[in-house]
Amino acid sequence: MPEDMFVEEVRGVWHALQPGDVLANFFPAGRSWPTHAFYNRLAARCGASALPVGDLQDGQFDRWLTFCEEYGVNAIAAPPSVVRQLLRRYGGSGRPPWWLRKLLIGGAFHDPTPEREIAHRLPGVQVWQLYGSAEAWMVGHRGPGCEEDVFHLLPHQYAEIDGDRILVTTTEVHRAPPLIRYLIGDRGAPADCCCGRSGRALRVLGPIEPSVVFQGHPIWARELVDLALENRDVTAAQVVVIPSGGDDEHLELRVCLADGVPDDQYTREWIRYQVLSGHLALDPAIAEHSESFQVVAVDRLHAGAHEEPPLLVTERVE
Ligand SMILES: [Zn+2]
Numbered sequence: 001m002p003e004d005m006f007v008e009e010v011r012g013v014w015h016a017l018q019p020g021d022v023l024a025n026f027f028p029a030g031r032s033w034p035t036h037a038f039y040n041r042l043a044a045r046c047g048a049s050a051l052p053v054g055d056l057q058d059g060q061f062d063r064w065l066t067f068c069e070e071y072g073v074n075a076i077a078a079p080p081s082v083v084r085q086l087l088r089r090y091g092g093s094g095r096p097p098w099w100l101r102k103l104l105i106g107g108a109f110h111d112p113t114p115e116r117e118i119a120h121r122l123p124g125v126q127v128w129q130l131y132g133s134a135e136a137w138m139v140g141h142r143g144p145g146c147e148e149d150v151f152h153l154l155p156h157q158y159a160e161i162d163g164d165r166i167l168v169t170t171t172e173v174h175r176a177p178p179l180i181r182y183l184i185g186d187r188g189a190p191a192d193c194c195c196g197r198s199g200r201a202l203r204v205l206g207p208i209e210p211s212v213v214f215q216g217h218p219i220w221a222r223e224l225v226d227l228a229l230e231n232r233d234v235t236a237a238q239v240v241v242i243p244s245g246g247d248d249e250h251l252e253l254r255v256c257l258a259d260g261v262p263d264d265q266y267t268r269e270w271i272r273y274q275v276l277s278g279h280l281a282l283d284p285a286i287a288e289h290s291e292s293f294q295v296v297a298v299d300r301l302h303a304g305a306h307e308e309p310p311l312l313v314t315e316r317v318e
Helices: 007-013 034-045 061-070 080-089 115-121 221-229 265-278 284-288
Strands: 022-025 049-052 075-078 102-106 126-133 137-142 150-153 157-162 165-170 182-190 201-207 211-214 217-220 234-242 250-257 293-297 312-314
Touching: 007 034, 007 137, 022 034, 034 049, 061 080, 075 080, 080 102, 080 115, 115 126, 126 182, 137 157, 137 201, 150 157, 157 182, 217 221, 221 234, 221 250, 221 265, 250 265, 265 293
Parallel strands: 022 049, 022 075, 075 102, 102 126, 234 312, 250 293
Antiparallel strands: 126 137, 137 150, 150 201, 157 165, 165 182, 182 201, 211 217, 234 250
16 A cells, blocks of 8 residues: 555545545544544545544443534544444434534445435435445545445546456556456446546445455455364354444354364364464454454354355344
8 A cells, every 4th residue: 555545546536525624533543444544644635634533432422422513523434333323323313413514434445334324314414435445445436416336436446347246457556566457345337427427437236245344354254264164173154243232343253163172262262363363354463352253152053045054144133
């Protein structure tokens, strides 16, 4: 990633921030979330101010919203988990915050939050969205008046559709190693946008394989399952997303153990360690001390509609 994080290329076409705007940046800070640094730099380059909130502690969200109001914030940049909190907070009887004019979502990933839900719960708030991946970085952008899930390509990104898979090539700018026909992991289709902006646009249809955003990266369920199966103690595995109601999803790697393998802490920690250290995008140092990734031994995996248990299941909280 070049030092400037392609901020100029994004700023030139995506006019989410203006001089005088005050952006509260709710993307978690730290190495695994460069999107936080990106939004801070974008604000600075646009002549706006950034309030780098970073990681939210449990129960702190309302205090931060009050703080935002007092300090003249008019825009929020937030990852999907915080967007969900915001929508929950202002669902039903809660009146949307009068000071919030813009919501900046997405980044080096795809935020699938339905736009109609944002429009319903936060009426009058402009939605500005970026799309990309950890490796390709920002690829496309959309703004108020654009069709849902349709992204205009950034000028330095070229995208092809192969079957329904999106391939991205980064052009014009220096980047090493070069990114050529990179399989971004989402399905897509060429699209026209009703906003009338010229240039190429694509519709993002969702991930090729079941995935979940964890520590700021899309994680393919298959990767975690395959890593678990490399351990001979494991005969079957499945990733379960447990909405925590808090800032971050909890991931459970559910495993069936081979005959005679005891279900004890040693076994579970050993599987967890092997999966984390074998995965390229996960940061073992963070994940290891985090409660949000657990290995759980089960007798039977969640069954799916098909014969094979699905790789990824989202558990409902009653
Ligand atoms: Zn558009």
